[in-house]
Amino acid sequence: MYLGLSGYNHESAAALVNNDAKLIDYCREESLSRIKGDKSFPKRSIRKIIENNKLNISEIKAVVFYERPLSSFLHPIKTATLYFPKSAPLISHQLRNFKKSSIGCFLDLASIFPGLEKKLIYLDHHLSHTLNALPYSNNQKNICSVVVDGFGDRSTSSISQVNNPYDIREIWTCKYPVSLGLLYSAITDFLGFQVNEGEYKVMGLAAFGNKKSQLAKKVSSLLNFDIVTKRFEQDMSFFSYHISPNDSFSEKLITLLGKPRNPFESLSTENKDFQKYADIAAGAQSLVINNLRMLFEYAYSLTNTTTFLFSGGVAMNSASLDSIASLPFVEKLIVPPSPGDAGSAIGAAYYGFLKNSVKTVKFLPKPDLFPSQYNYENQLKTAKKILDKDFKILTNNINEALKIAANLISKGEVIGTLIGNIEIGPRALGHRSLICDGKNAKAVNYLNSVIKNRSPFRPTAPCMNLETAKKYYDLRGELMESYKSMGATCSCKVGSGSSNFPTSHIDETARLQIIEDNSFLDKLFRELKEFDIEILANSSLNASGDPTCYDLIDVLMLSARHPLRYIITDFGLLESKFFGHI
Amino acid sequence: MNKTLKLNKEEENRYLNILNETLSAEYGSALEMLAACKLSEKDTFAYGYFQHSKDEYNHSKTFYSILGKYGRKFGEEISRKYRFNTNSLIAKGYLSREGYLIETMKLKDFIAYVYTNELLARDSFEGILKLFKKNSNERDQISQIMSDELRHHGLAEQHFLKYYPKLQPWQLMIYRFRESVKNKGRKFYDKNLKFLDKILTPLYYSLAFIAGKIIYLIDLDQFQREGKNLMDIKSKSII
Known part of the structure; x- marks a missing residue:
């Protein structure tokens, strides 16, 4: 067994790969701690994985950390020294928080899981991203891996040639502090959203902006891929993330773009500054797309391959993938379901497997979309009184529950789902979802604005079968996965x-x-056929600011705090008695 | 906010800071109670913690909306510093790095802790109440929260005496005294830490300069990977 870990910088997680290279368990720390984007040492996830799988420490052959901690610690300080004395607060902050950095992983393991620290090994951060993406490709030989994130342990983006799972050669890198990911985060901050959390809001907002506007053009010129030097060029004087522990952009950016958005101001189309901020977001989005296209063109020129793995936090920018996939040389663009740092724990676990296997494994099997083990039965006893007093079980037969749920959806109701294991990535795929009729505007609006309390400019995703998708959308073969x-x-x-x-x-x-x-x-859609419902709106089972629900008590709490009336579970359909009293 | 007060930037900072800290404390309590609910051995205990957690979540929602209201009023430059981020709960000390209280304390101590801290929270709301003018929505909302805290305190007391009958109410008083002293100590430490921080900053920066000079000498380029097989790099190396 091989345990992969990520943490300390962004979302922390733990993953378990068995001796057959199969991902058998995975857990994001935020699921258990209930702290969104929890980046602390993933102790609860490790404990849960050990308990779920009844592991002895002796059965774990390697514990693999997703980056090289000293490198990750030194690079930002070394860069900051070039900007002294302006960078003194950052250097001082880094040094004072030495113990809280990822260097502490060894000590944390030793104190909480004694014995495991002796099995601790490390790999390059971008390699952990590559190995997270690799199992999703049908072809794992002679392909190209592009990794773009904020900062790993030595670079901010890279191109690697994957000759086979044992031979992955890095052929180009972009050095810190020039960073597509950190630039996008700085714009996220400028627009009043939380860094490392609000980037997807910028992406949603960008659609309302005009990328040809003056503001958008100003933003999109902040970073460019130079086709002569084959480097990203970024004017760092507009940014502060490399010299300050608190600020991500400088006064110069404010002079360029105007006043940053007050994070507490509501952002809706009626808002007087809405267009300004949407144009800035459109500029950032356009910058990302244009530069990624150029990076992929360069990657193609270096590797001459047509299958690309794409991972790292920037790969979560789903709106850029269609444009990259449209490049004439791209035949397959593989993005793992969890391309960010949480998912790189999976890549780390695969590394442990590969390092311990004889070099005969030619293929890593594709992981399941729902690998994070959860069994509701353990919690039924604890939740008995909550269920008895505050919820009504409409049926405890799952087939009947599906029929009733379909009927409720046809009447415009929103249903929460708590089915089996949790999703591998940040997107809800049906097991921890809020769903309703995808063509019913009133229901979708209720789900988005009333239950989730999300900004109205953010869309809710549709789900359907392949046949329906082909009818309504222009799908790309390159992106089917x-x-x-x-x-x-x-x-x-x-x-x-x-x-x-x-x-x-x-x-x-x-x-x-x-x-x-x-x-x-799929089973629910079969029941929905009777009502001519072919598209469901599907959003993650959480309210704004909270992590996605993980277990039964989380979903009961969501329903107690927000007007979510119905929940379909493995043990039947529940109706909340809180509904109407919130 | 009390209209009779004309606030300067420093006071605006203080007000938003108080609201942000209170929101953090309430959200932290909600998570503590949720964890207690999940780890309860009896469903009746779980039910109590569930309701308590729901109340704390609602309190944090109230403070979030008050913070938002005054954050909008005070302008972007100040407000930006007081955005609420759940990830800061551990850094600010509202949640322990070691784990939730229920994971690190004996049940008896945990209940006594809840008993005491609900009362302390109620006391600190007295101070917050003074920030708002009479008959304002905020005062009403905070008064409601105060009565919730008092109810939680009472429930914890009942629970404690029911399940630990050998302990007398005066023993709870000791718990309360101990927590009050700790709380005052925390405030004193925090205040002095900020003061010390101001004094020591030049020293920190000088040390940062020296450390930076040393780190600058390290040639990190020798660890660059271009052209190398990443799978062959030593897996024990931390750089």
Whole structure:
């Protein structure tokens, strides 16, 4: 068994790969701690994985950390020294927080799971991203891996040639502090959203902006891929993330773009500054797309391969994938369902497997979309009184529950789902979802604004089977794998009417999910046929600011705090008695 | 906010800081109670913690909306510093790095802790109440929260005496005294830490300069990977 870990910088997680290279368990720390984007040492995830799988420490052959901690610690300080004395606060902050950095992983393991620290090994951060993406490719030989994130342990983006799982050669890198990911985060901050959390809001907002506006052009010129030097060029004087522990952009950016958005101001189309901020977001989005296209063109020129792995935090920018996939040389673009740092724990676990196997493994098997083990039965006893007093079990027969749920959806109701294991990535794929009729604007609006309390400019994703998707959307063969995990957007088919669906964004795109055969959603769609419902709106089972629900008590709490009336579970359909009293 | 007060930037900072800290404390309590609910051995205990957690979540929602209201009023430059981020709960000390209280304390101590801290929280709300003018929505909302805290305190007391009958109410008083002293100590430490921080900053920066000079001498380029097989790099190396 091989345990992969990520943490300390962004979302922390733990993953377990067995001796047959199969991902058998995975857990994000935020699921258990209930702290969104929890980056602390993943002690709860490790404990849960050990308990779920009844592991002895002796059975774990290697514990693999997703980066090289000293490198990750030294690079930002070394860069900051070039900007002294302006950078003194950052250097001082880094040094004072030495113990809280990822260097502490060894000591944390030793104190909480004694014995495991002796098995601790490390790999390069971008390699952990590559190995997270690799199992999703049908071809694992002679392909190219592009990794783009904020900062790993030595670079901010890289291109590698994957000759086979044992031979992965890095052929180009972009050095810190020049960073596509950190620039996008700085714009996220400028727009009043939380760094490392609000980037997807910028992506949603961008669709409302005009990328040809003056503001957008100013933003999109902040970083460029120079085709002569083959480097990203970024004027660092607009940014502060490399010299300050608190600020990500400088006064110069404020002079360029005007006043940053007050994070407490509501952001809706009626807002007087809405267009200004949407244009800035459009500029940032356009910058990302243009530079990624150039990076992929360069990657192609270096590797001459047509299958690309794409991972790192920037690969979560689902709106950029369609454009990259449209490049003439791209035949396959593989983005793992969890391309960020949480997912790189999976890559780390695969590394442990590969390092301990004789070099005969030619292929890493594709992981399941729902690997994070959860069994509700353990919690039924604890939750008995909550269920008895505050919830009504409408049926405890799952087939009947599906029929009733279908009927409720046809009447415009929103249903929460708590089915089996939790999703591998940040997107809800049916097991921890809020779902409703995807063509019913009132229901979608209720789900988005009332239950989730989300900003109205953010769209809700649609899900459907492949046949329906082909009818309404322009799908790309290069991205088929990503559609299964809601990882990429696609355009609405002209004349199909889909641009008017409430799940379509203002720019006539949708981040759709194509469901898998025999999945829970597939079974529900069979029941929905009777009501002519072919598209469901599907959003993660949480309220704004909270992590996605993990267990039974989380979902009961969500329903107690927000007007979510119905929940379908493995043990039947529940109705909340809180409904109408919130 | 009390209209009779004309606030300067420093006071605006203080007000938003108080609201942000209170929100953090309430959200932290909600998570503590949720964890207690999940780890309860009896469903009746779980039910109590569930309700308590729901109340704390609602309190944090109230403070979030008050913070938002005054954050909008005070302008972007100040407000930006007081965005609420759940990830800061551990750094600020509202949640322990070691784990939730229920994971690190004996049940008896945990209940006594809840008993005491609900009362302390209620006391600190008295101070927050003074920030708002009479008959304002905020005062009403905070008064409601105060009565919730008092109810939680009472429930914890009942629970404690029911399940630990050998302990007398005066023993709870000791718990309360101990927590009050700790709380005052924390405030004193925090205040002095900020003061010390101001004094020591030049020293920290000088040390940062020296450390930076040393780190600058390390040639990190020798660890560059271009052209290398990443799978062959030593897996024990931390650089």
